[in-house]
Amino acid sequence: MNSPLATLNKILTCSFVDGPGNRLVLFFQGCNLACSACHNPYTIGICDHCGDCVPACDPGALTLQSNKVIFNPALCDQCDACLTICPISASPMTTQFSVDDILALIRIHKPFLGGITVSGGEATMQADFVKDLFTAIKSAPDLSDLTCFIDSNGMLDIAGWQNLLPVTDGVMLDIKAFAMDLQKELTGHDTSAAQNIARVLLKAGKLYEIRYLLIPGKTDNTAELDQLVAFIQSLGLDTKVRLNAFQHHGVRGLALDQDIMPKEGVDAVVELLADAGIHNVTTPAIYQ
Amino acid sequence: MPEITEKLRKITNDPTLSPAQKAHYLAVEAENMLPYPELDADVQEALDDRIICDMFEGHAPYKPRYVLPDYSIVLKNGSDYLELPVPQNLDEAINTLMIAYHHVPSVTGMPVYLGDLDNLLLPFCDGVSDDALRQKIRLFWRYLDRTLPDAFMHANIGPSDNRVARAILEIDAELGQVAPNLTFLYDPDTSTEDILRLATDNILKCSKPHIANHPVHKATFDDRGYGIVSCYNALPVAGGSSTLTRINLKAVAELSDSESHFLNEVLPRYMDMNFRLTETRISYLFDQSGFFDSFLVSEKWIDRDRFTAMYGIYAMAEAVNILQDKAALEGRYGFDDKANDLGLRISKMLSEAVEARPLKNAWQGRAMLHSQAGLSDDIEATPGIRIPYGTEPDPVSHVQALAPQHQYYPSGVSEILTIDETVKNNPEALYQLCKGALASGFREFTANVSSNDLVRVTGYMIRLSDVQKFNDQKGSRTNTTGLGAEAADLMGILDRKPRVVGHELSPGYT
The missing domain is CATH 3.30.70.20 (Alpha-Beta Plaits)
Structure with a gap:
């Protein structure tokens, strides 16, 4: 197999926040959005x-x-x-890995792992590598019990997802915003395709979690939250929703002038969702 | 005498101590007014310099450090001495144990071992509903915490999945008490995954229980079994440990020119002295104190042949780093493969030397090597074989760096993994870390999750809010809070990122 190489910004061998259980996480370099509130903006560009x-x-x-x-x-x-x-939000400190490199690393940490997660950046921009890696994990007898998850912004097209899903166990999908002008303001792009992707993932039984970043005065206004409620209701009341709270660590530039999201604000959204019957909601363990 | 009378007066008038706590400290001071059992000059000097250490157990060992009675005997036979009939139902069984505990001494004067409670109580549970069982355990637990408030006191459950073990886990999390401490013995062949999950979920709520690697401990001991007590100490049931002495590896490394000088000359010299100290203390206990004339022996709760001697070491990290410095090597213990390998060579040498030395009046004729957690006044000396405070890598790297060490420490390794709070949203991760650590050869999985009010300050638990109160001069009902407060002040544990210091015992009044 002549696999492509992955360009990775970072590998974490122990993470509790990237899917179920303890996970090894690959952070891919490069993203097709340019979110102003990105908590790791140096993963956006390609050197x-x-x-x-x-x-x-x-x-x-x-x-x-x-x-x-x-x-x-x-x-x-x-x-x-x-x-x-760096003028383009890239990083010169990336490393290229082969599928075999990653498999060797997974084997060292296997006794502690529930699975692996590809994140970023946007991992699906290197979908060929992701597919090869997940396929190799599924076909290795000593690794096949590990689950393979993708943390994604949903910008990959449907054909791309259909290619990945047979070897993927779950997807954590970002929904950035609902109003078009707000989507563009926050990400520089039209991200509404992600809502459709959520339905594709749901139908395939691979939608693990919807992630929604609460930014005061932006994504927490009544119109946005009403649409969030309607969207989650359309997916099903049991849908797992993870509310993230905008904080200052990691962010750059104008986003530092933006107020952070306090716990009280998050709790109010939890209550709103609960009133609408949406009960499977996770909130940040720490605010800092 | 004026100095000692002044100290006794200070104890009697200390507003932060209860009368019982004063009586305990007064007794410690009285014992230490006696001359120490005779030591030769070399041992005396090493002890005075604290290169070897007797854990300040006292000048006249009149009781073993740890006593682990076989409580099934009193439940089966009752007790002539205590005028206890054979218990017939669960209430009588718990009542018998509650009485028994008050007759089991230890270095702190309180029992350290409460028995393998699920196995002891299960035979009495037929016809008892789950609700009734939980209520009886709830009252039992309340009694233990309020009357024997020492967090070294340890109950064991497992390895089977049974209703008593489940009730204990449920009540322990519900009450969130400091005492008793709790260990679940995990055996992948016997325990269900379900009960291990219950146990690791409990860690998220109250930092208890510890999870012991049952197959590893079982292979270390004999058919009468073992118990986990105090700070991750694995000891023979129906026996215990006469004493715990320890070597400060940092101090030994400072006296050495090189690794070979350390391993071949200096460490063997201090090991021999620590053995002589151990022998002197055991000899007093067995030949002079009269302890083994007790009804505990005649009624077979304990057997005088089943007491080991714990042979402790600490400050491995500093010792390795000092020897690395002397060899002009940069690698640090816990992070560098070569430094970790040096640590392994030291542990192997210690283990072989302890195995090679016959010891009179010790279980199987040998001492047992122990990675010792520390005292609350240890400064700049990391407990046992741990990685220094505040510098630990992520929990998985931490386990991987230290797992090969565990084979050398049959009487236990004091080790605590600090887990950040994000794990609270993901209990499965803690379960996987636990399984991974045990599969990697850890004898014990112990974790602290940072935001819990109940925090482990080594083998014992303290409430952070109690430490605050103690420091405000209000005193504490539980004995270990004083130790935690002392450790917190000296080591700054409450200022650090979630972290636990290793201080098993503050032996006297300070």
């Missing part, structure tokens, strides 16, 4: 080797060789100066 970050790297972990930015992790002191200076 175009402009070299702006090289002089910013004090320990010399970044060098320009044959017009390519080369990253030496051994020298990196994780100061993140390169991420701050």
Whole structure:
């Protein structure tokens, strides 16, 4: 099998917040949205080797060789100066992995894992790799009990999902907003296709969770919440909904002027959903 | 004398202590006015320098450190000495145990072992409804916490999935008490996944129980079995441990020039001295104290041949890092494979040396190596083989770094995993971590979830709100809160990210 390589920003070998149980999480580099409230904005762009970050790297972990930015992790002191200076919200600190590399890593951590989750960035932009990886996990006798989950913004088209779903156990799907102008303001794009994708996933029995980020004055107004309620009701009252609360850690730029979402505000939305019969709602364990 | 009378006066007048707590500290001081059993000059010097340590157990060992009675004997036979008839129903069985506990000493003066409660009580549960069972356990638990308020006191349940074990887990989470401490013995062949889930769900609510690796412990002991008491100590049932002594590996490393000097000369010298200290203490207990003339022996609750000696070590992390420095190596214990390998070589050497040394009046003629949690006044010395406070990697990396160590410590490893609160939304993750840790060879899975008011400060639990109250001079009903407060002040545990310090015991009044 001549598999493509994945460009990853980060691998977590222990996560409690990316699907059921303890999960190994692959954060893919690159996203097809550009959300202003993104909590890891350096995963959005793909490095175009402009070299702006090289002089910013004090320990010399970044060098320009044959017009390519080369990253030496051994020298990196994780100061993140390169991420701050990058003009396109990319990261020079990515690494390429083969399916076999990832399988070897999963095997080391297997006794502790419920499964693996691909996140990002937007993992489905590297769907060929995701499919190869999930297929390899499902066909390896020592790994086949692990579940394979995707954390996605739903921008992949239906044909793309139909290709992935046979080897996927569950999808955590972001719904960004309902009003078109708000979608564009928050993400730079029309994201309404994600609502249709939710129905496709539901029909396939693969919709694990709808995720909705509460941003004060934006996604928590009455019109938005009414549409959220109607949308969830259309999927079914048992649908698992995860409410996230906008906070400042990780975000950049103008989003730092945006108020954070307090626990009281989240609790009020939980109550609203409960009144509408939507009861399978998870809220943040910590606000900070 | 003026110094000691001043201290005794301070104890009697301390507004933060109850009369019972004062009586205990006064007794400790009185015992320590006696001369220590005779030690040779080298051992005395090492003890004075605290390179070896007797855990301040006292100058005249008149009771074993830990006593684990076989309570099935008193439930089956009653007791002539205590004038107890054979219990006929669940009320009488619980009442018999409640009385029995008051006659079982330990280093703290309170029992550390309450028995394998589900196996003890199950035969009395026929015809008792689940509601009635829960109510009886609820009152039993309330009694234990209020009359024997020491969080070293430990009940065991499992490995089978049974209604008593389930009722205990349910009530323990409902009440959220400091005492008793609780261990579930997990055996993948006997326990159901369901009851393990109940146990790990309880950890999210009240940081209890510990989960013990039953197959590993079972293979260490004999057919009469073992119990888990105090801080993750695995000891023979119908016996216990006469004493716990320990070596400060950090201090030994400081006296060494290199790894080979440490392993071949300095550590063997201090190990020998720690053995001599152990022998002296055991000899007093067995030959002079008269402890084994007790009805506990004549009625066969305990057997004098079943007391081991716990041979403790601590500050492995500092020892490894000091030896790495002396070899001009940068790798740190817990993070670097070479440093971790050095830690393993040290543990292997310790284990072989303990195995090779015959010990009189010890179960199977040998001491048992123990990764010791610490005392509340240990400073800059990490408990046992743990990774230093506040620097631990994620829980999985943590387990993977330390799992190979566990084979060398048959009487237990004090280890606590700190889990961040996000796990509260995902209990399945804690269950998987637990299974992974045990499958990797951990003898014990113990976790603290950060926002719980009940927090483990090693093997014992404290309430963070109690520590606050204690520091406000209001005193605490439970004995271990004082220890937690002392540890919290010295080590700054409450300022750190969710973290537990390893302090098993603060032995005297300070």
